[in-house]
Amino acid sequence: MKLDSIGRYISSIYRHQSILINKYFEKYGFGSGQYIFLINISKNEGINQKQLSENVKIDRANTNRAIKKLEKLGYIYTVEDKEDRRSRKSFLTEKGKEIIPLVIKDLANITEIMAQGMDDNQREKLLELLQLIEKNIMLEVDNIRKDKCK
Amino acid sequence: MKLDSIGRYISSIYRHQSILINKYFEKYGFGSGQYIFLINISKNEGINQKQLSENVKIDRANTNRAIKKLEKLGYIYTVEDKEDRRSRKSFLTEKGKEIIPLVIKDLANITEIMAQGMDDNQREKLLELLQLIEKNIMLEVDNIRKDKCK
DNA sequence: GTATAATAGTTGCGATAGCAATTAACTAGG
DNA sequence: CCTAGTTAATTGCTATCGCAACTATTATAC
Numbered sequence: 001m002k003l004d005s006i007g008r009y010i011s012s013i014y015r016h017q018s019i020l021i022n023k024y025f026e027k028y029g030f031g032s033g034q035y036i037f038l039i040n041i042s043k044n045e046g047i048n049q050k051q052l053s054e055n056v057k058i059d060r061a062n063t064n065r066a067i068k069k070l071e072k073l074g075y076i077y078t079v080e081d082k083e084d085r086r087s088r089k090s091f092l093t094e095k096g097k098e099i100i101p102l103v104i105k106d107l108a109n110i111t112e113i114m115a116q117g118m119d120d121n122q123r124e125k126l127l128e129l130l131q132l133i134e135k136n137i138m139l140e141v142d143n144i145r146k147d148k149c150k
Numbered sequence: 151m152k153l154d155s156i157g158r159y160i161s162s163i164y165r166h167q168s169i170l171i172n173k174y175f176e177k178y179g180f181g182s183g184q185y186i187f188l189i190n191i192s193k194n195e196g197i198n199q200k201q202l203s204e205n206v207k208i209d210r211a212n213t214n215r216a217i218k219k220l221e222k223l224g225y226i227y228t229v230e231d232k233e234d235r236r237s238r239k240s241f242l243t244e245k246g247k248e249i250i251p252l253v254i255k256d257l258a259n260i261t262e263i264m265a266q267g268m269d270d271n272q273r274e275k276l277l278e279l280l281q282l283i284e285k286n287i288m289l290e291v292d293n294i295r296k297d298k299c300k
Numbered sequence: 301g302t303a304t305a306a307t308a309g310t311t312g313c314g315a316t317a318g319c320a321a322t323t324a325a326c327t328a329g330g
Numbered sequence: 331c332c333t334a335g336t337t338a339a340t341t342g343c344t345a346t347c348g349c350a351a352c353t354a355t356t357a358t359a360c
Contacts, residue, residue, distance in 0.1 A: 005261075005277055005280075006261055006264055006265060006273075006276065006277065006280065007167055007171075007257070007260060007261060007264070008186065008206075009277070009280035009281065009283070009284055010160060010163050010164050010167060010280070011164060011167070011186070012206075012207045012284050012288075013160050013280065013283050013284050013287055014160050014161060014164035015207070015208070015317070015318085016207075016284070016287040016288055016290075016291050017157055017160060017161070017287060018317085018318085018345095018346085019291050019294075019318075020287065020290060020291060020294070021157075022318090022345090023294055031345075031346085032345085032346075033345065033346050033347080036158065036161070048308075048309090049308070049309065049310095050307080050308060050309085056158075056162075057162045057165070057166075058165070058346095058347075058348090059347065059348050059349080060308080060309075060310090060348095061309095061310075061311080061312095061347080061348070061349080061350095062346070062347055062348075063309095064308095064309065064310060064311090065310095065346090065347090066346095068310095081308095084307090084308080084355075084356070085308095085354085085355060085356085086307065086308040086309065086354065086355045086356070087307095087308055087309080087355095088308080088309075107157070110157060111155075111156055111157060113286055113287065113290050114156055114157070114283045114286055114287050115156060115283070115286075116282075116286045117282055117286070118279065118282065122275075122279060123156075125272075125275060125279075126156065126276070126279045127155055127156065127159070129268065129272060129275075129276045129279075130155075130156065130159035130160070130163065131159065132266075132267055132268065133159075133163050133264045133265070134159055134162050134163050134166070136263055136264055136265075136266045136267070137163055137166040137167060137170065137263065137264050138162075138166055140166075140170060140263050141166045141169050141170060144169075144170070144173055165347070165348085168315095168316085168347085168348085169348075172315085172348090181315070181316085182315085182316070183315065183316050183317080198338075198339090199338070199339065199340095200337085200338060200339085208316095208317075208318090209317065209318050209319080210338080210339075210340085211317080211318070211319080211320095211339095211340075211341080211342095212316070212317055212318075213339095214338095214339060214340060214341090215316090215317095215340095216316095218340095231338095234325075234326070234337090234338080235324085235325060235326085235338095236324065236325045236326070236337065236338040236339065237325095237337095237338055237339080238338080238339075
């Protein structure tokens with residue numbers, strides 16, 4: 001068993017997944033860089049960019065760009081937070097609400113493609129292991145970032 | 151269990167992995183976009199770009215750019231294939247051979263960080279499942295590409 | 301209350317990546 | 331041969347992403 005295999009598979013799957021997502025969501029005008037934010041806003045109407053960024057674990061700069069694009073496409077709108085004028089809250093538009101079920105269906109479809117040939121037990125185990133890896137690697141990245149600030 | 155979880159974990163892990171890899175290999179002057187090619191050349195001296203591209207499953211354009219960068223940094227050199235002058239073979243330089251064991255050690259370290267808290271059985275299961283996902287998603291991407299050429 | 305810190309958002313920059321088109325070299329059919 | 335099709339490498343373009351620097355607003359300390 002090769003020691004570097006986990007990372008290589010993750011990379012390969014990620015890139016192919018992005019290609020697939022881009023094809024699926026081409027019809028909506030967005031791609032792999034935006035869909036996750038749209039989904040997250042639909043589950044947390046009124047969320048601000050900082051929270052979004054933490055939820056999806058993507059850099060604030062890219063969160064900002066994704067929001068801008070979704071807004072321009074008409075799927076979301078944003079309003080200034082009255083309590084804290086630095087913050088902007090994001091909401092789904094009617095157009096956004098309409099496509100959410102379709103987007104969720106497409107994502108389920110993609111997941112089904114990826115998990116083809118796995119039984120429920122394997123899928124559950126896989127999710128547990130991926131969750132653990134994410135926790136481990138995020139902790140390490142945080143430590144590196146802290147080290148730099150020393 | 152959320153249906154879109156596998157993809158979300160894959161994305162998050164990939165991005166954090168890239169950050170980690172960039173930190174680890176900063177000292178050599180390359181990052182997440184090149185290391186995989188260096189490793190692959192070390193295991194297949196004389197390989198050409200087409201083969202490399204297929205091995206690491208990265209687009210030929212990026213394979214070309216990675217090779218150029220590794221060559222510029224002095225870790226590899228390339229020579230025209232006498233049998234087929236379109237093709238260029240890649241080899242490690244002495245400088246390249248020197249760092250390979252260190253790069254492999256770093257990669258093992260990163261894998262160890264990611265797999266922390268897993269026993270051997272879990273690691274093996276994980277690799278099997280990742281391998282299956284990669285197979286599934288590559289097949290799907292290939293089908294999409296074929297469809298387009300019809 | 302004012303000066304300093306911290307925080308949310310934003311912008312510029314460089315790295316990684318896929319796709320499409322081009323060039324140069326090889327292969328096969330006539 | 332020589333023309334047409336194929337293939338390896340290359341280049342231009344665009345999208346995604348993290349980091350650093352900056353602005354505007356809020357919170358804290360004195």
